[in-house]
Amino acid sequence: MSILNWSSLSLFSSKPPPLCKGKISVGAITKVLLRDLPPGRIVVLQHRDLDEVAAQELIDQKVKAVINCQETMSGAYPTHGPLMLLQQHIPIWEADASVFEAFTTNSEIVVYEDRLFLGDQEIPCSAFTREKWLSMQQQANERTTKLMEQFIENTLTHAMREMHAVMEPLPAISLQTNLADRHVLIVSRGKGYKKDLLAAKAYVSEVKPILIGVDGGADALLECGYQPHLIIGDMDSVTDRALTCGAELVVHAYADGTAPGLLRTNALGLPAHVLPCFGTSEDAALLLAFEKQCEVLVTVGARTHMIDFLEKGRAGMGSTLLVRMKIGARLMDIKSVGILYKQQKWTKEAGSTLLLSLFFIALGFFQLHWIVKRVAHAVWKLGGEG
Structure with missing residues (x-):
């Protein structure tokens, strides 16, 4: 279904605004895509069980959104990768793996709640939410013992x-x-x-x-x-x-x-x-x-x-x-x-502080001694004149 046909099904005034739109970068291998990824892109991935390293690099690259043509989290094992993106207000939508080949880098897409538009092509999608992450994480945690074996x-x-x-x-x-x-x-x-x-x-x-x-x-x-x-x-x-x-x-x-x-x-x-x-x-x-x-x-x-x-x-x-x-x-x-070098750094800083403190104490003591001597000399001199 094209954008034109979908628009004609409802009144123009009631059409919801898009949740996201912009240029895309496409990569079947996420770490290869990340090599030269411009900031502010919507990325289209094929990344099953999005891991924390990839998520952090997507955050560092300031991506606008993620379209994943695989299961963002399958529940096979626990991962915080998807949650890291959502916590940084980077939305994730999932689309069927069969549509991945339709995307080409530098194309423009418009994303709505349950569909996106690539030119005049309409593609169904669904949002990956915090609630879904929590459900999959709990499912993965229940499998941990068997997974460990x-x-x-x-x-x-x-x-x-x-x-x-x-x-x-x-x-x-x-x-x-x-x-x-x-x-x-x-x-x-x-x-x-x-x-x-x-x-x-x-x-x-x-x-x-x-x-x-x-x-x-x-x-x-x-x-x-x-x-x-x-x-x-x-x-x-x-x-x-x-x-x-x-x-x-x-x-x-x-x-x-x-x-x-x-x-x-x-x-x-x-x-x-x-x-x-x-x-x-x-x-x-x-x-x-x-x-x-x-x-x-x-x-x-x-x-x-x-x-x-x-x-x-x-x-x-x-x-x-x-x-x-x-x-x-x-x-x-x-x-x-x-940890070792932090301790050494603290020791050096503490040693320097101690030396400076001793220097100023000695300087203060010397100044006090000099003042006492001057006062005593002045008193003696006055007594002699009297």
């Missing part, structure tokens, strides 16, 4: 399959960046990664670690004013700006050597190492730094628990468990490092 089984199964691979050294690549005996900071696009990176300012300033961005983690480093030394990953969520910033590039390949990320680096004319490695790009970055004899590994935005991995589309964490077991005591999270 499945996650543990999957983790152990894959850990058993990959335990021999983790014991083998990585294929040798000759890096220009020397990691030996250095602190290495590895930034991934995990929950709260931008906030944690900002909180690491004192650590980065004092220790000056080697900075590694895992895909889009490189952009977070640049946003904070840091130049990444290395970028490692599938090269799907990192921007062209980051790839061309001068960092050494390592394309994470499958164990058989297939490296889809090379298509991107080759298209930009950039040299890149290829690193075949099982597991995630985050796992590959950790193993690479470990085998290059780094002193300490500090992670920012690393995935640590079941929901983190489920949001990434991984039903277990076998490779990540094995990698952390191999690295052992060298591995630290930025949150624990941040």
Whole structure:
């Protein structure tokens, strides 16, 4: 049904005003869409179970609204992503997956309560509300125990399959960046990664670690004013700006050597190492730094628990468990490092305050002593004259 036909069914004066209208940006893969998303857009996604990392980046990009051609929340597991958008007054509408191909970037759409118009095409939609989020969250919470059992089984199964691979050294690549005996900071696009990176300012300033961005983690480093030394990953969520910033590039390949990320680096004319490695790009970055004899590994935005991995589309964490077991005591999270540096900062500030206080006390004592001497001398002199 066209806009004209729909309008003719009711009086012009009674037609409700649109709830939202504007230009759209379309992306089947949300993290790819976010690479170069202009602010103020209505985004059209295919994102089942909208996770918190994606939600926060949509908020940061100041999107006007979200049209999701998948289930924004299926109830499979708990997530606060949709609620984060609604709390920032960013409305969400859901449309059928079959209509996704009808949308093209830079088209204009007009959204009403239960339908939207793309040119003269009418598309049914429904609002995703706080009430629906609460219902799905409760449903997901009821499934958590069963979900945990499945996650543990999957983790152990894959850990058993990959335990021999983790014991083998990585294929040798000759890096220009020397990691030996250095602190290495590895930034991934995990929950709260931008906030944690900002909180690491004192650590980065004092220790000056080697900075590694895992895909889009490189952009977070640049946003904070840091130049990444290395970028490692599938090269799907990192921007062209980051790839061309001068960092050494390592394309994470499958164990058989297939490296889809090379298509991107080759298209930009950039040299890149290829690193075949099982597991995630985050796992590959950790193993690479470990085998290059780094002193300490500090992670920012690393995935640590079941929901983190489920949001990434991984039903277990076998490779990540094995990698952390191999690295052992060298591995630290930025949150624990941040606490240490906050304490050191407080100690330094307290020490400086104490020194200044002692200085002014001493100065006051000296001035008081000088005044007493002058008064005593004046009294003596008066007594002598009398």
